[in-house]
Amino acid sequence: MNNGENKRRIFKYNLSFYYKSTIIYFIVLILYGFIRGEFIEGSFRLITRDPILYVLAIILIISVAALVYNLIRNMYIEISDEGIVFSDRFKSKSYSFDQLQRIKFSRQLRTSNSPAFRTARIKIISKVRPVMIRFSDYENQDELILRVEELKSKIDKTSV
Numbered sequence: 001m002n003n004g005e006n007k008r009r010i011f012k013y014n015l016s017f018y019y020k021s022t023i024i025y026f027i028v029l030i031l032y033g034f035i036r037g038e039f040i041e042g043s044f045r046l047i048t049r050d051p052i053l054y055v056l057a058i059i060l061i062i063s064v065a066a067l068v069y070n071l072i073r074n075m076y077i078e079i080s081d082e083g084i085v086f087s088d089r090f091k092s093k094s095y096s097f098d099q100l101q102r103i104k105f106s107r108q109l110r111t112s113n114s115p116a117f118r119t120a121r122i123k124i125i126s127k128v129r130p131v132m133i134r135f136s137d138y139e140n141q142d143e144l145i146l147r148v149e150e151l152k153s154k155i156d157k158t159s160v
Helices: 003-007 016-040 051-073 141-159
Strands: 008-012 076-080 083-087 092-096 100-107 118-124 131-134
Touching (some): 008 141, 016 051, 076 141, 100 141
Antiparallel strands (some): 008 076, 083 092, 100 118, 118 131
């Protein structure tokens, strides 16, 4: 890794959940249509009046819409020596190192103690509510945790 990459790192929002759920809903819809039309009704003409098929189709449409929305939004976090940037296609919020008051790590409730379910609350001086980062929502989460821990150690050194 060269020196330029050490100073700035981009972590994209993980869309694998949306891809997987869309594929699973599509497969369930096709299998249900095949089983219901071929084995129970004996004809594909009667399946068009099945309300369960409509519900599955609506779920699939919602899943595809959520996937497309998140693809268009293109969210990411950028961490550099100067601070942290929360950005998407439409807007960007950047906080310099001086604006960060503290970073607190915690684990999500009702989950295992694995680092995949860790969260960070970043308290910003000008905001009332902290910014929350769920590490499992971003690609390369282990490196993201390391970068946020480095940022926390810098903040702790300057506040003491």
